[in-house]
Each structure stands twice: as C-alpha cells, then as structure tokens.
Amino acid sequence: MGLETTLALILLTALTFYALLGGADFGAGVWHLLAHGPTRRAQHQLIGEAIGPIWEANHVWLILIVTVLFTGFPAAYAQLSISLHIPLTFLVIGIVIRGAAFAFRHYDVKDDEVHVRWDQLFSVSSLISPFLLGVILGAMTSGQLYLHDDSFWHAYVYPWLQPFSLVMGLFILVLFAYLAATYLLVETNDPQLQEIFRKRAIGAALLTGLLAEAVLILGEAGAPHLWGDLMTSPWGGLMLFGVGGLTMAAVWLLVIRKFWWARTCAILQIILSIWAWGIAQFPYLVPPHMTVFNTSAPEVTLRFILIAMGVGAVLLFPSLYYLFRIFKGSFLLSHKRNYGHEDRSKIM
Amino acid sequence: MTDLLAARSLMAMSLGFHIIFAVVGMAMPLLMVLAEWRWLKSGQEVYLTIAKRWAKGTAIFFAVGAVTGTVLSFQLGLLWPNFMEWAGPIIGPAFSIEGFAFFTEAIFLGIYLYGWRKVSPRAHIAAGVIVALSGILSGVVVVMANGWMNTPRGFEMIEGLPSNIEPLAALFNPSGLLQAPHMILAAFAATGFAVAGIHAYLLLRQPGNPFHQAAFTIAFVVGSVSAILQPLSGDFLAKRVAEFQPLKLAVFEAQAETQQGAPFRIGGLWNTEHQRFDYVVEIPYALSLMLHLDPEAQVVGFKEFPQENWPPIGVTRTAFQLMVFIGFIMLSLALWGLWLTYKKQPHWQSRRFLQAMVFATPLGFIATEAGWVATEVGRQPWVIVGYLRTAEALTPMPGLTVPLMFFAGLYCFLTWIVIWLMWRHVSATPKQFEMVPAVHEGEPA
Numbered sequence: 010m011g012l013e014t015t016l017a018l019i020l021l022t023a024l025t026f027y028a029l030l031g032g033a034d035f036g037a038g039v040w041h042l043l044a045h046g047p048t049r050r051a052q053h054q055l056i057g058e059a060i061g062p063i064w065e066a067n068h069v070w071l072i073l074i075v076t077v078l079f080t081g082f083p084a085a086y087a088q089l090s091i092s093l094h095i096p097l098t099f100l101v102i103g104i105v106i107r108g109a110a111f112a113f114r115h116y117d118v119k120d121d122e123v124h125v126r127w128d129q130l131f132s133v134s135s136l137i138s139p140f141l142l143g144v145i146l147g148a149m150t151s152g153q154l155y156l157h158d159d160s161f162w163h164a165y166v167y168p169w170l171q172p173f174s175l176v177m178g179l180f181i182l183v184l185f186a187y188l189a190a191t192y193l194l195v196e197t198n199d200p201q202l203q204e205i206f207r208k209r210a211i212g213a214a215l216l217t218g219l220l221a222e223a224v225l226i227l228g229e230a231g232a233p234h235l236w237g238d239l240m241t242s243p244w245g246g247l248m249l250f251g252v253g254g255l256t257m258a259a260v261w262l263l264v265i266r267k268f269w270w271a272r273t274c275a276i277l278q279i280i281l282s283i284w285a286w287g288i289a290q291f292p293y294l295v296p297p298h299m300t301v302f303n304t305s306a307p308e309v310t311l312r313f314i315l316i317a318m319g320v321g322a323v324l325l326f327p328s329l330y331y332l333f334r335i336f337k338g339s340f341l342l343s344h345k346r347n348y349g350h351e352d353r354s355k356i357m
Numbered sequence: 358m359t360d361l362l363a364a365r366s367l368m369a370m371s372l373g374f375h376i377i378f379a380v381v382g383m384a385m386p387l388l389m390v391l392a393e394w395r396w397l398k399s400g401q402e403v404y405l406t407i408a409k410r411w412a413k414g415t416a417i418f419f420a421v422g423a424v425t426g427t428v429l430s431f432q433l434g435l436l437w438p439n440f441m442e443w444a445g446p447i448i449g450p451a452f453s454i455e456g457f458a459f460f461t462e463a464i465f466l467g468i469y470l471y472g473w474r475k476v477s478p479r480a481h482i483a484a485g486v487i488v489a490l491s492g493i494l495s496g497v498v499v500v501m502a503n504g505w506m507n508t509p510r511g512f513e514m515i516e517g518l519p520s521n522i523e524p525l526a527a528l529f530n531p532s533g534l535l536q537a538p539h540m541i542l543a544a545f546a547a548t549g550f551a552v553a554g555i556h557a558y559l560l561l562r563q564p565g566n567p568f569h570q571a572a573f574t575i576a577f578v579v580g581s582v583s584a585i586l587q588p589l590s591g592d593f594l595a596k597r598v599a600e601f602q603p604l605k606l607a608v609f610e611a612q613a614e615t616q617q618g619a620p621f622r623i624g625g626l627w628n629t630e631h632q633r634f635d636y637v638v639e640i641p642y643a644l645s646l647m648l649h650l651d652p653e654a655q656v657v658g659f660k661e662f663p664q665e666n667w668p669p670i671g672v673t674r675t676a677f678q679l680m681v682f683i684g685f686i687m688l689s690l691a692l693w694g695l696w697l698t699y700k701k702q703p704h705w706q707s708r709r710f711l712q713a714m715v716f717a718t719p720l721g722f723i724a725t726e727a728g729w730v731a732t733e734v735g736r737q738p739w740v741i742v743g744y745l746r747t748a749e750a751l752t753p754m755p756g757l758t759v760p761l762m763f764f765a766g767l768y769c770f771l772t773w774i775v776i777w778l779m780w781r782h783v784s785a786t787p788k789q790f791e792m793v794p795a796v797h798e799g800e801p802a
Contacts, residue, residue: 041718090434112420306446
C-alpha cells in the first residue's frame with residue numbers, strides 16, 4: 010500500500026473517531042436544545058456531565074484531520090478552502106460559539122441566571138456545526154467545485170448549495186443526535202431519563218434511515234461517482250444492507266430495552282457508513298479531478314507524517330483509554346453490568 | 358478596504374486574540390501544579406483551594422484557546438490558500454506533532470479538571486504535569502513553524518517549486534529555535550505577573566488573607582524568574598535576527614543607515630517624508646556592542662535594502678520598543694521582589710510593591726502582543742521571507758471585509774465575556790477555606 014493510501018486511511022480513521030466522539034458531543038447539544046418537561050434540568054445535567062471531561066479531547070480529532078490534510082494533501086486543502094470558504098467559515102464560528110459557551114457555563118465560579126443564556130447559545134450552535142460538516146462532506150462528494158469561474162455564485166456558492174449537500178447536512182445532524190441519544194441512554198440509570206432518551210433514540214434512528222434514503226436518491230444526480238460505486242458493486246450493496254440492517258436492529262434493541270447493544274449498533278452503523286463513503290470516494294478527495302495521488306505532498310513529507318502518526322498513536326491511544334476508563338467506565342465495560350449509581354461528582 | 362488588508366487584519370485579529378488564551382493556557386497549568394504540589398507537601402488546604410480555583414480559570418482560557426486555535430487552522434487556508442499549498446508539505450509536519458501534543462493536553466486537562474475525586478493524588482498531579490509539558494511542547498512547535506516563515510530552511514527551489522524537502526531542517530530553523538524560548542518565557546512572565554497582580558490587588562483590599570498571600574507568592578515566583586530570564590533570551594534572539602534578517606533588525610533598532618559603532622536608540626518617530634527618525638535618544642556604541650560584542654562593529658541600515666522589501670517602519674519599530682520597554686519594567690519589578698526576599702521581608706508587607714504589581718497586571722500581555730506585532734509586521738511584505746509575498750498568498754475569494762467584521766464582533770463579545778467572568782471569579786474570593794472541603798484518598802466524595 011502506498012504512502013498516499015495509508016495517509017488517506019488515517020484520515021478516514023480520524024474522521025471515524027471524530028464522528029463517534031466529537032459527533033456525539035454535537036448530538037448531545039441537539040438533545041440539550043430539545044430538552045423539555047419536568048426533567049428538563051436533569052436532562053441538561055446528564056448532558057453536561059457526559060461531555061464535560063471529554064469534549065476537549067474529542068474536538069482535537071478535527072484539528073488532527075485539518076493538519077493531516079494540509080500537510081499530506083496541500084493542493085486539496087487549498088482548493089477546498091477556496092471553494093468552500095463560506096460553509097467552512099460558518100463551521101468554525103459554530104465551533105467557537107459552542108466551545109466558548111460550554112466553558113462559560115461549566116467553569117464559572119458562580120451559578121446563576123446567566124447560565125441559561127450560555128445553555129441556549131451552546132445548544133443552538135450545536136446545530137450549526139454538524140449540519141455544515143455534512144454540507145461540506147456532501148460538497149466534497151458531489152465534486153462540483155468550479156475551479157476557474159468568474160461568477161461569485163458559481164465559484165463560492167454553487168459548490169455547496171446543492172440539494173444533495175444540504176440533505177447530507179441534515180443527515181449528519183440527525184445521525185449525530187441519534188448516536189448521542191444512545192450514548193446518553195447507557196450513561197444514565199434514572200429510569201425516567203432512560204425512557205425519554207429511548208423514545209428519542211428510536212425517533213432519531215428512524216429519521217436517520219429516511220434521510221439516508223434521501224441522500225441515496227439525490228446522490229444519483231448529485232454525486233454520481235459515489236452513487237455508482239455504492240449501487241452497482243457487490244461490496245457497495247453489502248455495505249448498504251449492513252447499514253440498513255444495523256438501523257433496524259438498533260430500533261428493535263431499543264424497543265426491548267437492550268441499551269448497551271443498541272448503542273453498539275449505532276456505533277457500528279456510523280463506522281460502516283463512513284467507511285462505505287470513504288471506499289466509494291477513493292481515490293478521490295474531490296471527484297472528478299482531485300485524488301489522493303495528484304494532490305499529495307512529496308514522499309519525504311508523507312513518510313515523516315506517517316512516522317509522526319505512528320509515534321503519536323502509541324502515546325494517544327493509551328491516554329485516551331485512561332481518560333475514558335476514568336470517566337466512562339460503564340460506557341466501555343460489559344453490557345451485563347447493572348449501571349450502579351456512579352459517583353457523578355461535578356467538576357471540583 | 359482592499360481584500361488583502363482585510364485578510365491581513367482578520368489574520369492579525371485571530372492570532373492576536375488566540376495568543377492571549379494560548380499564553381494563559383500554556384502557563385497556568387504550571388501554577389496549578391505548583392499549588393497542588395505545595396498542598397501535597399504541606400497539607401495546608403489553602404494550596405488545594407488555590408489549585409482548584411486556578412483550574413477553573415484555566416479551563417475557560419484553555420477552551421477559548423482551543424476553539425480559536427481551530428479557527429486558525431482553518432483560516433490559514435481560508436485566507437492564504439497559496440501559502441498553505443506552498444508551505445504545507447514543508448512545515449505541516451510540525452503541526453502534526455502539535456496535534457498530538459494538543460491531544461495529550463486536552464485529555465489530561467479533562468482528567469485534571471474532573472478527576473479530583475476519581476484518581477489518586479499522585480495521578481492527579483501527574484496529569485497536571487503532563488498538561489503543562491504538552492502545552493509547552495505545542496507552543497514550541499507552533500512558534501518554530503512561525504520561525505520558518507522568518508528563516509525558511511529545509512527545501513530547495515527548483516524551477517520555481519520547493520523541492521528536496523527536509524521537514525526536520527525546516528522545523529529546526531535558525532529563527533524558530535530562539536523564538537520558541539522567547540515565547541515560552543513571555544507566556545510564563547505575562548501570566549505570572551497577571552495572576553500576581555490580581556492577588557496583589559486583593560491583598561491591598563484584604564491584607565493578611567492567607568489565600569491571596571500564598572497565591573501571590575507562587576505566581577510571582579514563576580513570573581519573576583521568567584521576567585529575569587526574558588531579556589537574556591531576547592538578546593540571543595536579537596543577535597540571531599541581526600545575522601539572518603538584518604533588514605528586520607535594522608527596523609527594530611531604528612538603524613536607517615549602515616554605521617560603524619552604532620548607538621542604541623530609545624524612542625523616535627519615523628518621519629516618512631524625510632526618511633529618518635525624529636526625537637531619538639542615543640546611547641553611543643551600545644547597539645554594536647550588544648549585537649557583535651564590539652563597540653566599533655558595523656550594523657547594516659535598512660536603507661541598504663530596496664524599499665519595496667521594507668516592512669511598515671513605524672508600526673514595527675514602535676511595537677518592538679514597547680515590548681523592550683515593558684520587559685525592563687517587569688525585570689525591575691522582579692528584582693524589587695528579589696530584593697524584598699533578600700531582606701527577608703514578605704512581599705505583601707510593602708504596599709508600594711503590591712501597588713506596583715497591580716499596575717503591572719496587563720503589562721506582560723501588552724508586551725506579548727507588541728512582540729508578536731514586531732515579528733509579524735516586521736516580516737512583511739513577505740509571508741515566507743524571500744520566497745512568497747503576502748499578497749501572492751491571498752485567496753481569490755472576494756468580500757473579505759464581511760468575515761472581518763463578523764469575527765471582529767465575535768472576538769469583542771468573547772473578550773467582554775471573559776473579562777466579566779474573570780471579574781466574577783476574582784470578586785468571589787473564598788473566605789479562608791470554606792469553599793471546598795478537601796478530599797483525601799480513600800475517603801468517599
């Protein structure tokens with residue numbers, strides 16, 4: 010396997026981790042916004058405690074993706090930065106507001122009315138970034154980047170303001186919310202909260218399925234390259250069946266209250282979706298012109314960055330495991346465990 | 358406003374905003390760890406209270422630093438795609454190292470903030486140490502990448518394209534190697550003085566409060582050691598700039614004409630019309646002595662270079678002077694504190710000294726910003742000195758004043774909130790130790 014391909018696989022792996030960890034943090038923000046009823050405060054507290062210790066680390070996956078992209082595939086990074094300037098700008102604005110609002114809310118010394126405002130800001134901005142992330146991935150998939158075009162509309166708006174990209178945005182938003190609901194289910198042992206998030210997880214899972222269908226339908230015209238690979242090849246069919254099967258299995262497991270297994274199905278579904286996308290997209294970063302081969306940095310850079318990734322991974326994964334073992338014991342460990350009341354000591 | 362100016366302003370604003378949070382996020386973990394270490398050693402709960410209090414403040418700065426750092430990693434491409442395409446393969450590897458350093462920083466900060474009752478005291482303080490070390494490593498790598506823009510190394514130009522890349526040679530470029538310690542010391546000096554200044558203010562209002570006394574001492578020790586080392590580091594760096602970027606150094610030191618036995622100049626306003634500095638105070642031979650250890654040595658003036666390659670003279674020179682001037686104020690305060698220690702007089706008994714420290718609260722940050730303006734504006738008109746002009750790196754995207762205005766509003770809003778939060782933080786002084794009961798190993802929380 011060539012260096013370019015290896016680096017592309019690392020990018021896809023990092024994207025998978027970002028979706029499973031950072032994506033769930035965004036999704037938790039969606040449920041934060043939708044929290045209502047008598048348990049509203051308890052829902053907010055569960056969400057705050059669930060993401061508090063880990064959201065900073067989860068966010069770094071995105072930074073890693075960006076740095077690997079501009080080091081390993083600088084020409085693609087430059088072109089994407091130009092054509093997708095507008096959604097990328099709003100993506101980072103969403104990221105800034107969400108992170109800052111979360112920090113203002115949770116690391117303040119006092120606890121008073123103003124925290125409601127930070128909560129609102131946090132949850133609203135949690136909608137923007139995953140949606141735009143989906144739009145950007147959609148634009149990369151559809152490959153309608155007009156490289157030399159004088160009209161502002163064609164050069165900077167058309168590449169991403171497409172039905173396919175917009176539906177992709179919605180799909181990613183709902184997918185992350187679905188993932189977050191299944192995580193929250195595993196992290197609480199309050200039957201009332203479990204009931205709430207169980208219903209939401211079922212709703213989100215069904216909506217995810219519908220939107221996935223919409224993505225495929227629009228993909229025929231919007232992203233012909235991806236569509237062709239997924240719909241006409243045997244492995245593509247297998248992947249699609251896998252994703253559909255996992256969604257149905259998750260819904261069934263939610264109905265019979267096997268939360269740990271439902272959560273596992275949601276994780277597998279996301280992994281499978283991302284890798285199906287990645288394999289169908291390969292070797293293109295942005296079809297029909299930019300591949301991992303013709304936009305890559307010189308060999309020496311690729312070699313260097315792969316070594317850095319190898320060394321970094323040796324440090325990173327044990328540290329991540331340690332972090333999750335401390336704060337997410339019930340999350341990592343056996344499904345048979347009865348989720349005894351964890352010491353939910355708040356910060357400080 | 359042209360798009361180039363808008364892009365430069367936006368980049369400057371994002372970096373200028375991020376730098377404050379990065380500096381605090383880099384230095385505060387050391388202060389927290391020192392306080393926690395004192396607690397473990399002495400068992401005095403005041404130190405535990407300090408560590409926890411500082412940890413909350415750090416968390417806010419770290420979070421804002423992290424998200425604004427994310428903005429920068431995107432904005433480099435959004436504003437300067439040609440620069441990134443050019444420089445990514447050469448200096449990008451530095452950022453992949455930084456990525457992992459940032460990972461460990463974020464992971465162990467999570468453990469530090471939320472793990473007081475979940476891990477052993479030893480593991481807890483170790484997490485703090487890892488946060489401090491990886492913060493410093495990220496800072497070093499990022500500044501070395503910036504140094505590469507000043508003294509680009511590790512590639513050859515073949516047919517107009519950078520080829521034969523050596524990422525390590527690029528990373529260990531001459532400027533970066535000395536810029537990095539200067540930046541790290543700046544972070545510790547600025548943060549140490551700011552924290553000491555806040556506690557000095559509170560000590561003036563509540564003399565004898567042991568919380569503020571202990572906090573002041575830790576912050577002042579860190580700040581003053583750095584402030585004493587900083588002029589040395591600055592001197593090494595200036596010699597390096599003189600060697601590799603004589604034009605930039607000449608602008609820093611207001612050296613318009615080439616001269617044997619150059620004086621050190623204080624003050625001065627650049628007169629564009631007559632192409633000279635007005636109102637300069639000169640210390641004879643001092644500049645030659647400082648740069649070349651020889652009072653008669655020749656110092657190259659910036660008029661030797663074509664004017665199209667000059668950076669904006671007034672801004673660069675003024676920023677540089679401001680940085681040096683503040684550096685000396687901070688050095689004097691550090692020495693004053695040292696003198697009080699030598700006389701075995703607790704710092705907080707001298708109201709004068711505390712008042713001076715309150716006055717110095719923002720100085721370190723002003724100096725950091727000024728130093729950054731000096732090095733970045735002093736690099737203009739180049740983005741990669743000698744190879745790529747800033748104007749050539751600009752994105753074709755029109756209408757950049759729109760994001761400029763948007764981000765300006767966002768940063769103003771965030772600044773206001775952080776100042777307000779810090780005010781709440783400071784005004785909610787714990788009354789002795791009643792804030793949080795200490796929790797010892799083995800005890801239920």
